[in-house]
Structures are given as structure tokens and as C-alpha cells.
Amino acid sequence: MSDYSNSDLTPGSCEPCGEFSQQMHLLVADELERPEQEAAEAHAQSCEVCGKFLSEYRELSRMIAAAGAEEPSSELLASCRRSLTDELDDLAAEANDSRSKVRRWLHAVFPITSLTVQPVAAGVLVFVGFAIGVLVPRWAGQPVPVVSVEEGPVTTVAENSLPAFNEQDLRAANITGINWESTASGDNPEVQVQLQAERPLTVQGTVANNNVKDTLLYILQNNRRCGPDVRIESVELLKPRSKDADVRRALCQVVRTDANAAVRLKALECLNGEGDEPQIVRQTLEAVLVADSNPGVRIEAINALRAMAVKNQVPLDPHLVKVLRERAESDPSTYIRLQSAALIQDLGPKLSY
Amino acid sequence: MGMSVALERDARDAAVKVSEESALVRKAQAGDRLAFEELVRKYDRDVLRLALNLVHRTEDARDIYQESFLKAYRNLPRFRFECSFYTWLYRIVTNVSLDHLRRRSSRREDQAPVTENFEGVAQDFFDRQPETRPAASPERKLLGDELGALIQSALEQLAPRERMVFELKHYQGLKLRAIGDMLGTSEETVKNSLFRATRKLRASLVAMR
Numbered sequence: 001m002s003d004y005s006n007s008d009l010t011p012g013s014c015e016p017c018g019e020f021s022q023q024m025h026l027l028v029a030d031e032l033e034r035p036e037q038e039a040a041e042a043h044a045q046s047c048e049v050c051g052k053f054l055s056e057y058r059e060l061s062r063m064i065a066a067a068g069a070e071e072p073s074s075e076l077l078a079s080c081r082r083s084l085t086d087e088l089d090d091l092a093a094e095a096n097d098s099r100s101k102v103r104r105w106l107h108a109v110f111p112i113t114s115l116t117v118q119p120v121a122a123g124v125l126v127f128v129g130f131a132i133g134v135l136v137p138r139w140a141g142q143p144v145p146v147v148s149v150e151e152g153p154v155t156t157v158a159e160n161s162l163p164a165f166n167e168q169d170l171r172a173a174n175i176t177g178i179n180w181e182s183t184a185s186g187d188n189p190e191v192q193v194q195l196q197a198e199r200p201l202t203v204q205g206t207v208a209n210n211n212v213k214d215t216l217l218y219i220l221q222n223n224r225r226c227g228p229d230v231r232i233e234s235v236e237l238l239k240p241r242s243k244d245a246d247v248r249r250a251l252c253q254v255v256r257t258d259a260n261a262a263v264r265l266k267a268l269e270c271l272n273g274e275g276d277e278p279q280i281v282r283q284t285l286e287a288v289l290v291a292d293s294n295p296g297v298r299i300e301a302i303n304a305l306r307a308m309a310v311k312n313q314v315p316l317d318p319h320l321v322k323v324l325r326e327r328a329e330s331d332p333s334t335y336i337r338l339q340s341a342a343l344i345q346d347l348g349p350k351l352s353y
Numbered sequence: 354m355g356m357s358v359a360l361e362r363d364a365r366d367a368a369v370k371v372s373e374e375s376a377l378v379r380k381a382q383a384g385d386r387l388a389f390e391e392l393v394r395k396y397d398r399d400v401l402r403l404a405l406n407l408v409h410r411t412e413d414a415r416d417i418y419q420e421s422f423l424k425a426y427r428n429l430p431r432f433r434f435e436c437s438f439y440t441w442l443y444r445i446v447t448n449v450s451l452d453h454l455r456r457r458s459s460r461r462e463d464q465a466p467v468t469e470n471f472e473g474v475a476q477d478f479f480d481r482q483p484e485t486r487p488a489a490s491p492e493r494k495l496l497g498d499e500l501g502a503l504i505q506s507a508l509e510q511l512a513p514r515e516r517m518v519f520e521l522k523h524y525q526g527l528k529l530r531a532i533g534d535m536l537g538t539s540e541e542t543v544k545n546s547l548f549r550a551t552r553k554l555r556a557s558l559v560a561m562r
Binding site for chain 2 (some may be wrong): 022025026029031056057060061063064065070071072076077079080081083084085087088091092221246249250253280283
């Protein structure tokens, strides 16, 4: 332990001589280039005043280093991340609200303009859309895609269609339900997502279709807008594509932020397998282990971490080891305590719990 | 020869990292929330450590964390890649932290009542709460308690900007030029702040003996 009372710091302690004053400060702050550093050290050896200053200053640096910087705990970090995520969700929701308010205000102030301009604009858009839809594939030598519009007001965005809707449509819609039917092969079910909006929309196809995948991802990324049943179905349906980077990231977000433990568990189950971005998955599992209040979710997280360690996807990271030691000592669940200790041993024979 | 190959490889790795980060920032600027969250996760431990060491109160550090990242999120479209994202983010964090420190020093009377421990060192309400953090190991306690309290008390005497420079230099290990970039000032000014801070700190520690 550094004891400042034994240091050379005495009242009226000296200052370096004028010529080398700045150099001495910079020398201890490690801000000098090699030649300047050597010159300053040589001077300190020959000048008693500067030599004394240097030893005092080094003692001060040693004391500061011994006191050490305060390291934020994993719990604090996890809780800060959660609050930030909530704030960002609120910001996104506010932005949506203000956009629709502006639209309503414009309609109220300029009703005539809207009435006259909208049909013309709509006509032009339909014509341009039709032209692009028919001509571009012909030029490209591809078959014309099928965008089926059912009888009545419901539009169906079918498999293989061009992107007929975007995130804006999803934001404006309520997701009322997901239906799916198993196919003969059993691994790629036919999915139908119903969106209730000004113009109701059904997104239909297998999860191999990007429109379907994007809709399911949207549900996971905006998990406050849908019920837990819809979210859990979305996670389940995305399982065949859980190797895709964007799907893995969305699943990680679900694991960290979804309010429902069953949804988090299902997402963890989908992450448990081969895939890209093992680092993000590992960080997610680490955060869950520290911060999730549900013991079942924490158990799945430690199991998944052990599975990753078997595949050599868990590097010997001091922070992880610290988290594991903490869990091994203080987690209320015996299973987690044992598994954390076992994982420390898996990670390196030199580490002992 | 071997050294130059290693240096080249390091430079190449650094360039790849910079370009990956730029791509991530561009995605976040285009509204990709996940990209922004990835940037947050990359730097938030450092940000929280800086805040915690500056204010020494969990709740204040949490506020600085939250306010800094929300500011970064709102202002991200204005980031023009004129400096690294890290420097830009730290500029926000240091400004938010300085505001906090200034507000705190101008409202000392609003703070929790201060008491003294058996060694006569001032403690506030938060200091007196039982320590439950994992960082509070027995060694750290032994090493840090007395010395930490003395240094902490001496740091409290510094002006907010001097304290910030001292913290960034000694605990975050940044170079003076980088600190100048973050604080929007010259290296020379940062140097002077560091010298002043060090002198004051030495004087305070001597006076506390």
C-alpha cells in the first residue's frame, strides 16, 4: 500500500528549475518523445532541484495509480443500457406521433389542396409503379413478379413479390395476428401476418421471403407494439433464419429487452446454434447472466455460454471471468453457481475458481 | 524487419477497424437503431467509468451516461467524420460531465448532509451506503480506502475543467492532444490545466497530512 505520509511530499516542496519546468511535468505525464525524454532525465540526474521534483512527482503518480480508478459494476452497466433502450423506444414512439400529428394538421389546414393534389399524385404514382413493374423485369429478362390483390380492401403481399410495402407501412399499422401452416417438408412453414391499417395488408409467404422476414424482424425490434403471443411466434418463425446476422442481432435485442421471460427464453433457444457474430451473442449472454431477474433465463444463458465455450467461441476475457466468478459466488441459483464455476474451468486450466 | 511487418499489420488492422466503425456510424445515421446500439456497447463501459470517477455517485453517473448517449443519438446526423466517432462521443460526454460538475459545485448546499468518518474524512450519504459492488474486493479496499479518500478529497478542490483534464490523463490514459480534441481546446491549454491541477493536488495532499 502506498502511504503518502512516507512520501517525499513535504510542505513547500520544490518546483523544477525554470528552463526544465515544463519538460519535467511532461516527462512524468509520458508526453515526451524519446530524445526529449532522455535529455530531461539526464538533466534531472545532474540538477538537485529537478531531481527532487521528479521523485516527488513520481510518488504522486504512484499514489494516484495505487488509489485506482473506480470500475463500474456489471449490474450498473446493464441497468444503464436498459434505461437507454427504454428512452430510445420512447423517442421513436414520439417521432411517430409527431409525424402523424403534422399529417393531421396539414389535412385540417389544406383540405382542398389535398383533395385536388392527391388523386393526380396517386395516378402518377400508379402509372410509374406499373411502368417500372412491367418494363424493368422485361429488360432484365426476368418474369413479371406477382403481387396479388385480393377482392375487397385487403392487399396481400405475396411471396416473390417486389417490396410492396416498407417500414413506414409497418409503423402505421397494427399487427393483429400471425397465422402459419406447416408445409410437407416441415421446416419452412407458410406464414401470414395481418396488418391493420388504413388499408389492411397481409404479408404472406415462407420465412425465406424477405418481406416476411422483415415484418417478423420489425415485430421483434418494436416489441412494445405487439402482444407476447405475436412476439413468441415471430421468434419461432425466424428460427430457420437464425444464422442471418440481422436476425441474430434482433434475437439478441429480444433477449436483452423483451419484457416477457418466455419470449426471452425462446430467443435464447434460437440463438443457441451455429451462426455469425459470436461476440455479440456472447456479450448478450453475459449481460443476461448479470442482469436478468428470471432464473430460468439465466440458466439458459449459462448453458448457451458453456455450449459456445465447447466450440471455442468464448475467448479468455477478464471481464467475463470476473462476471462468472461473481455469479459462482453470489447467484441465488445453485445450478448457475455450479455452471459458472465449471465454465471458468472450461475457459482455462490456469484459472482456478 | 519483423518489427516493421508487425507495425504494418497493426496499421492495417487499425484501418480496417476505422472503416468498420465508419460503416456502423453511417448505418446509425441512416436510422439503424441496432447499429447505434452496437456503437453504444462499444464505448459505454468507458463512458460510465469516466462519469463514475468524476462524480463518484452512481445516480449521477447514470444520468451522465443517459444524457450523453441521448445527445449522441439526436446529433448523430450532424456528425461529419471530421474526427473519430470516439473523440466526438467523448466531446459530448465531457461537456455533459462538466455541466454536472459545475452544477454540483454551484449547489453544494443542496447536497446530502456531509458527515465525517472515524478518520476525520468527509463522507456524504452515498459514501456511507454499504458497498455491494463486485469491484469492492478486500485488496482494493485495503489499498484504496485511505488513499482514495484523500485523493478524492483533493480532486474535489480542483476546478471542473482541471479535474476533467486530470481524470482523462491519469485514469483514462489519454494523450494531451486527444484531450484537447475532446474538450475543443488547444494542447497548450490542456497542458496548463494539467500542470495547475497537479500543483493544486500536491498542495492539497501536503496540507492534509
